[in-house]
Amino acid sequence: MRQRPSGRHDVFIFDLYGTLVDIHTDENQPSLWRRMAGFTARAGARYEAKELHAAWLRLAAAEEARLAARDRGIPVACPEIDLKRVFAALYAEKGAAAGDALIAEAAWFFRRASTTHLRLYAGARELLDGLRRQGRRVFLLSNAQSLFTRPELELLGLADAFDGVYLSSEAGCKKPDPRFFRLLLERERLAAADCLMIGNDPRCDGAGARAAGMETWIIRSALSPRDAEGCDQEGMDLKKLRRWLSK
Numbered sequence: 001m002r003q004r005p006s007g008r009h010d011v012f013i014f015d016l017y018g019t020l021v022d023i024h025t026d027e028n029q030p031s032l033w034r035r036m037a038g039f040t041a042r043a044g045a046r047y048e049a050k051e052l053h054a055a056w057l058r059l060a061a062a063e064e065a066r067l068a069a070r071d072r073g074i075p076v077a078c079p080e081i082d083l084k085r086v087f088a089a090l091y092a093e094k095g096a097a098a099g100d101a102l103i104a105e106a107a108w109f110f111r112r113a114s115t116t117h118l119r120l121y122a123g124a125r126e127l128l129d130g131l132r133r134q135g136r137r138v139f140l141l142s143n144a145q146s147l148f149t150r151p152e153l154e155l156l157g158l159a160d161a162f163d164g165v166y167l168s169s170e171a172g173c174k175k176p177d178p179r180f181f182r183l184l185l186e187r188e189r190l191a192a193a194d195c196l197m198i199g200n201d202p203r204c205d206g207a208g209a210r211a212a213g214m215e216t217w218i219i220r221s222a223l224s225p226r227d228a229e230g231c232d233q234e235g236m237d238l239k240k241l242r243r244w245l246s247k
Helices: 030-041 049-070 083-092 100-114 124-133 146-156 178-188 202-211 238-246
Strands: 011-014 021-025 115-120 137-142 164-167 195-199 215-220
Touching (some): 049 083, 083 146, 100 146, 124 238, 137 178, 146 164, 178 202
Parallel strands (some): 137 164
Antiparallel strands (some): 021 115
């Protein structure tokens, strides 16, 4: 266990999945792609299930390669694709038009069909509300797709729980890229020394935040990397964390 961060922080930046939210998804299950093939066919994009899965992987890889080429030479560059482009390309390859509303509907159908478990960790909302009542500012900084996560924040009752929400698909880069952390600092006009990053991944949340000048608190949860080392808190106990942060 590392020594607790020094000083009183006025700004708390939270990771989402594995820190505030427990989730399990499976995007490789055959039933998902059969259901998705039925969904895309309604708008004229007719795929066999295996064909659709292969096209998804191919188009996502092409988008990742495009962004990687853009960021070549940038230290710790971790580009993040926006799945809006992938969903649009899936329809376009079959000659079907897909506007923003259809893409959002398809993405949410995909997310619900691939998710087997989604819930708040005990005490998550109370933790966020307690900090804000004390006059602290609370932000979300998550490696996440906007098409999935913004509806899930509504579903989980967290849409109004933060002073700002930063998602990697909207930023074009992801943790541990320091650019993602600095984007939040710059837009909110915050000093890194006033911020504490709270997450469950020593590399993405920990190393990335420290590279941007922040102190960190890393919780080992069930969704932490198996080889995670140097965690500050063993086990998901947000009530305990709330008591400490409230001091």
